[in-house]
Amino acid sequence: MPKHTAGFVYVLSNPAMPGLIKVGRTRQLTESRAKKLQTTGVPVPFTVEFRALTSKPEAVEAVAHKLLAASRVSLSREFFQISATVAIDAVRTALVDAAGLNAWADDEEYEIDDRIALTLRANDLFAVFELPHVMAPTMDLVDLWQAHSDGDLLELMGTNDPGHTAGFSDADPGGDDDPVPFLVPTKKVANATLFGRERLSAGTRLAWIRPTADGHACQIATFQMLSHCQVTARTWDPQVDSNGWPILLNFVTTELERPGIIRTLKAVRRMALPRSWAPRNPDPTSDWALPAQQSQPPEYWMHQLQNPGIRRKSP
Incomplete structure (x- = not known):
């Protein structure tokens, strides 16, 4: 395994869940993760609103979730009652904070x-x-x-x-x-x-x-x-x-x-x-x-x- 790899932090929406946005991370392609989330309880596929490549997906996700904490539906779920635009802005802010210069030795x-x-x-x-x-x-x-x-x-x-x-x-x-x-x-x-x-x-x-x-x-x-x-x-x-x-x-x-x-x-x-x-x-x-x-x-x-x-x- 290489010492350094990159993954994605993503923003997903679903027509069956109006007003809810999922913010998460994956080491696979975002489309692969979105497809896996379409279980038998989800009638239509998720839409990828945004994805960002980063070497620090865990840290970026954590900062984005903290920024959006007031809108989180449940602590055990990565869904937020916000617009996709607000979620994307939070991820972009988290990228600069958690995957920027301070994150590297x-x-x-x-x-x-x-x-x-x-x-x-x-x-x-x-x-x-x-x-x-x-x-x-x-x-x-x-x-x-x-x-x-x-x-x-x-x-x-x-x-x-x-x-x-x-x-x-x-x-x-x-x-x-x-x-x-x-x-x-x-x-x-x-x-x-x-x-x-x-x-x-x-x-x-x-x-x-x-x-x-x-x-x-x-x-x-x-x-x-x-x-x-x-x-x-x-x-x-x-x-x-x-x-x-x-x-x-x-x-x-x-x-x-x-x-x-x-x-x-x-x-x-x-x-x-x-x-x-x-x-x-x-x-x-x-x-x-x-x-x-x-x-x-x-x-x-x-x-x-x-x-x-x-x-x-x-x-």
């Missing part, structure tokens, strides 16, 4: 088959540090990313083969394609809007940085890549510039000369060197495997699509 190690989903706040920064070569004494800052709205999602997906990964900034073939455009095998439910796709090599350190309002300090969590990694950034609230062009992950608007940011970047650079290493862009004539050589289907990146858990009727 410093210097998490990230391995093959790990799946991490980080819920961001607007203006959160990510700093990418790499060793320029295996004998280098310190890591170099090679890239900066920024979230542009509350609730943006950064997904880290491990793989043992850099050929499966592609990055927009590296102008890789397929670097601007969505690796998981749909959330169900039928392809009828679109994923959140992709506003960034990048790749990380083994040995890369990713620092998640949130400056304080006065700019004199930062909250931080770091992730150390033990394998290659596909990164995607998604949003339910796409941002555009004054010309109508989409604002992407690597479009940084935060003032980087703030004292807290400068000190934080220097501190990350002084951290211990990684236990593994691979070049970001290896020489094609070398023995290193090359990136962006073999794209993978959506079920490779989202494991739930391999086994959706929906019972199929016999032919």
Whole structure:
């Protein structure tokens, strides 16, 4: 089993239960969970009003239930006498609170088959540090990313083969394609809007940085890549510039000369060197495997699509 996996927190409604909303969690696809809830006592299927991918489904569900406690029908049931809109707002708030920066320990190690989903706040920064070569004494800052709205999602997906990964900034073939455009095998439910796709090599350190309002300090969590990694950034609230062009992950608007940011970047650079290493862009004539050589289907990146858990009727 991978160390880190992702699941869903969902909002369901049912025409047979007017005025009631179910808020729950699952490690399967939300549609699979909704289908299982249609027992003999439920005459019509549940409707999925909202689902959110997260690495902290238990914590997010708990915070959402607390926010909605005054409207809960029974402590032994996950039903609330509210509108779907109110429930969705509560889940989105819970995602930022329970699956955001404070939920992650410093210097998490990230391995093959790990799946991490980080819920961001607007203006959160990510700093990418790499060793320029295996004998280098310190890591170099090679890239900066920024979230542009509350609730943006950064997904880290491990793989043992850099050929499966592609990055927009590296102008890789397929670097601007969505690796998981749909959330169900039928392809009828679109994923959140992709506003960034990048790749990380083994040995890369990713620092998640949130400056304080006065700019004199930062909250931080770091992730150390033990394998290659596909990164995607998604949003339910796409941002555009004054010309109508989409604002992407690597479009940084935060003032980087703030004292807290400068000190934080220097501190990350002084951290211990990684236990593994691979070049970001290896020489094609070398023995290193090359990136962006073999794209993978959506079920490779989202494991739930391999086994959706929906019972199929016999032919």
